[in-house]
Amino acid sequence: MRGRIWLSILIGLACVWAVAGAGDLREYEPDPNAERAAVPDGYKWDLAPLYPSAEAWEAARLEILREAPSLARFEGKLSDPAELGDCLRLYFRLHREASHVAMYANLRQNVARADDAASRRVQQALGAMDELMRRAAFIRRETAALPAGALENSFAAEPGLAEYRNYLANLRRRSNRILSPDAERALALLGDNLWAEIDLNEIPSPLEDAFNGLMADMTWPVVRDQRGREVRLSMAGLSVLRRAPEREVRREAYEAYFGMLRRYQHVLGATLGGQVRLDAAYARARGYDSSLEAYLDRDNVPVAVYDNLVGTVNRNLGLLHRYVELRRKVLGLPDVRVSDLYVPLAAEVEESVPFTGARSTLLAALKPLGPEYGAVLAEGLDPASGWLDLYPHRGKQSGAFTFSVYGPHPFVLMNYMNSLDDLSTLAHEYGHALHSHFAMKSRAYPDFRYVSMIAEIASTCNESLLADHLLAGADSPARRAYLLAERLETIRTTIFRQTLFAEFERDIHRMWEAGTPLTPALLDETYRGLIARYYGPGFTLGRDDGMEWAGVPHFYYKYYVWSYATGLSSGIAIADRIRAGGEPAAEAYLEMLRGGGSAPPLELLKRAGVDLTRPDAIEAAMSVFERALDEAEKLLVGQGRRAGRKSDAGGTFGPGRS
Ligand SMILES: [Zn+2]
Numbered sequence: 001m002r003g004r005i006w007l008s009i010l011i012g013l014a015c016v017w018a019v020a021g022a023g024d025l026r027e028y029e030p031d032p033n034a035e036r037a038a039v040p041d042g043y044k045w046d047l048a049p050l051y052p053s054a055e056a057w058e059a060a061r062l063e064i065l066r067e068a069p070s071l072a073r074f075e076g077k078l079s080d081p082a083e084l085g086d087c088l089r090l091y092f093r094l095h096r097e098a099s100h101v102a103m104y105a106n107l108r109q110n111v112a113r114a115d116d117a118a119s120r121r122v123q124q125a126l127g128a129m130d131e132l133m134r135r136a137a138f139i140r141r142e143t144a145a146l147p148a149g150a151l152e153n154s155f156a157a158e159p160g161l162a163e164y165r166n167y168l169a170n171l172r173r174r175s176n177r178i179l180s181p182d183a184e185r186a187l188a189l190l191g192d193n194l195w196a197e198i199d200l201n202e203i204p205s206p207l208e209d210a211f212n213g214l215m216a217d218m219t220w221p222v223v224r225d226q227r228g229r230e231v232r233l234s235m236a237g238l239s240v241l242r243r244a245p246e247r248e249v250r251r252e253a254y255e256a257y258f259g260m261l262r263r264y265q266h267v268l269g270a271t272l273g274g275q276v277r278l279d280a281a282y283a284r285a286r287g288y289d290s291s292l293e294a295y296l297d298r299d300n301v302p303v304a305v306y307d308n309l310v311g312t313v314n315r316n317l318g319l320l321h322r323y324v325e326l327r328r329k330v331l332g333l334p335d336v337r338v339s340d341l342y343v344p345l346a347a348e349v350e351e352s353v354p355f356t357g358a359r360s361t362l363l364a365a366l367k368p369l370g371p372e373y374g375a376v377l378a379e380g381l382d383p384a385s386g387w388l389d390l391y392p393h394r395g396k397q398s399g400a401f402t403f404s405v406y407g408p409h410p411f412v413l414m415n416y417m418n419s420l421d422d423l424s425t426l427a428h429e430y431g432h433a434l435h436s437h438f439a440m441k442s443r444a445y446p447d448f449r450y451v452s453m454i455a456e457i458a459s460t461c462n463e464s465l466l467a468d469h470l471l472a473g474a475d476s477p478a479r480r481a482y483l484l485a486e487r488l489e490t491i492r493t494t495i496f497r498q499t500l501f502a503e504f505e506r507d508i509h510r511m512w513e514a515g516t517p518l519t520p521a522l523l524d525e526t527y528r529g530l531i532a533r534y535y536g537p538g539f540t541l542g543r544d545d546g547m548e549w550a551g552v553p554h555f556y557y558k559y560y561v562w563s564y565a566t567g568l569s570s571g572i573a574i575a576d577r578i579r580a581g582g583e584p585a586a587e588a589y590l591e592m593l594r595g596g597g598s599a600p601p602l603e604l605l606k607r608a609g610v611d612l613t614r615p616d617a618i619e620a621a622m623s624v625f626e627r628a629l630d631e632a633e634k635l636l637v638g639q640g641r642r643a644g645r646k647s648d649a650g651g652t653f654g655p656g657r658s
Pocket of ligand 1: 428432455456459
């Protein structure tokens with residue numbers, strides 16, 4: 001699915017590969033600079049279930065382009081039950097094929113970023129999907145216009161239509177948002193995202209492309225690293241430098257970074273302002289009161305969920321203020337600044353986690369999810385299954401992602417370097433992978449796709465169960481301190497920080513919608529106000545801290561950040577329920593996973609025992625944060641900080657996995 005940009009740099013990792021792999025796998029020591037050919041085939045994913053070759057892929061793509069125009073023969077005839085059935089069968093057959101074509105192109109490109117042929121295939125695949133969407137636009141228009149009685153008669157007359165009941169209900173849910181054919185055509189030409197039928201994804205807007213282009217073109221300033229050497233700053237470099245034990249190094253890096261954003265504030269402000277205008281235009285064109293309502297309605301999520309998140313987190317900001325104070329004490333600082341937020345509070349426990357060990361730890365940690373879950377997990381973690389592309393190499397996409405299309409198994413991309421962080425990432429990604437697996441096995445294609453609000457729950461529930469498992473087995477104070485510090489940072493960056501982002505995103509859209517021009521000064525002031533409120537009285541604001549908005553990619557990619565915060569909160573709440581309730585709670589959770597996209601997301605989540613219109617799940621996460629704070633305060637205060645950690649997960653740009 002659509003992921004965040006992974007900006008961590010793996011440096012100086014002393015990796016020991018001491019355990020032989022399963023079956024015929026030979027020992028392998030991970031090396032980010034190795035060629036792909038040097039990684040044993042057993043550790044790479046198997047794309048054959050999609051297409052056996054690039055030639056077969058090309059044939060499938062051409063076949064979609066050839067067949068898509070034949071949808072036109074159903075135009076004007078969808079009130080006839082048999083025609084409606086035939087039309088939807090053809091549309092979903094082509095949609096499924098187009099999603100396979102897109103997936104194959106994506107997966108090939110993800111392990112060969114510099115390969116022109118791979119990039120071209122991605123563009124060609126998007127073109128095929130675009131063509132199909134354009135040819136199918138009349139389906140939405142005509143089915144939404146059918147009188148309810150006529151549609152019920154169609155279901156009675158054509159039993160094969162039952163498979164499409166949820167799909168049609170979801171289209172018709174927004175039937176009052178559909179405009180005249182001419183207006184729809186005009187909106188589609190402008191890249192209207194409110195109706196994009198792409199898996200958990202959006203069509204990038206030109207503004208998002210402009211932001212990425214600008215960030216790639218900037219010449220970053222030179223700063224000093226820990227050893228006093230001059231290094232050119234980059235976004236990836238910042239995520240390393242901000243972890244330096246030397247305060248001056250961290251501060252210089254942040255000042256240079258914000259200063260750079262300040263220098264480009266007008267073009268960045270115009271870009272973000274342009275995105276906000278576009279969002280408001282899409283929403284207004286379809287008669288929504290706000291762009292927030294329009295974007296959430298796309299996934300059938302009420303605005304109350306968003307407001308509940310922001311309200312509940314705000315009521316718990318006292319905990320974040322306590323965490324800032326803990327940082328100040330542990331780091332021995334007179335005050336805490338933005339450049340002090342990422343330096344580790346506890347030394348990383350020296351531990352190498354080779355993949356075979358990670359597998360057995362994960363199987364043990366996720367045992368509370370029951371034997372069925374365990375069996376699928378064991379299968380998916382077996383390199384022979386072809387799910388996994390485990391090790392980094394030159395030209396591979398950084399970070400970690402799970403890709404799922406209906407039919408074949410899920411595909412998991414990792415850059416596994418044998419660290420504890422990597423183990424946690426593996427737990428996260430297999431949450432996504434098993435979610436897709438269960439949804440696929442239980443649902444027909446039209447009901448399979450789940451929305452972003454649901455997507456980040458399965459991943460974070462696994463992370464939470466793993467964290468509990470590791471903490472339960474951690475007897476030495478050093479290991480406990482490290483794990484607790486990790487848990488605090490995960491909740492700070494995923495719940496508090498993403499909710500801060502969500503408030504900013506909501507507020508600037510509101511301002512524009514109320515007629516206030518979004519100047520760089522207003523964006524700066526709005527962001528500063530949020531940081532001051534979130535981090536509290538013990539936090540010292542720097543001159544340019546308010547510029548941080550300019551470098552957050554998700555602001556140019558609208559209304560996604562909130563789902564990280566609700567995802568982790570729900571994941572923690574569900575993990576709590578399973579720990580307390582045992583098998584019935586686990587089974588209820590699997591029911592949610594099996595549901596795919598077959599019901600409104602709030603309803604699916606209620607099956608697992610969580611109601612996101614109420615504060616409970618977010619409060620559960622806040623309690624976990626508070627308990628970790630209590631223990632960390634006892635363990636860490638007075639000890640001082642020891643050596644920094646080796647690699648980075650999460651940070652300015654958010655957790656680097658999806
Ligand atoms: Zn994820």
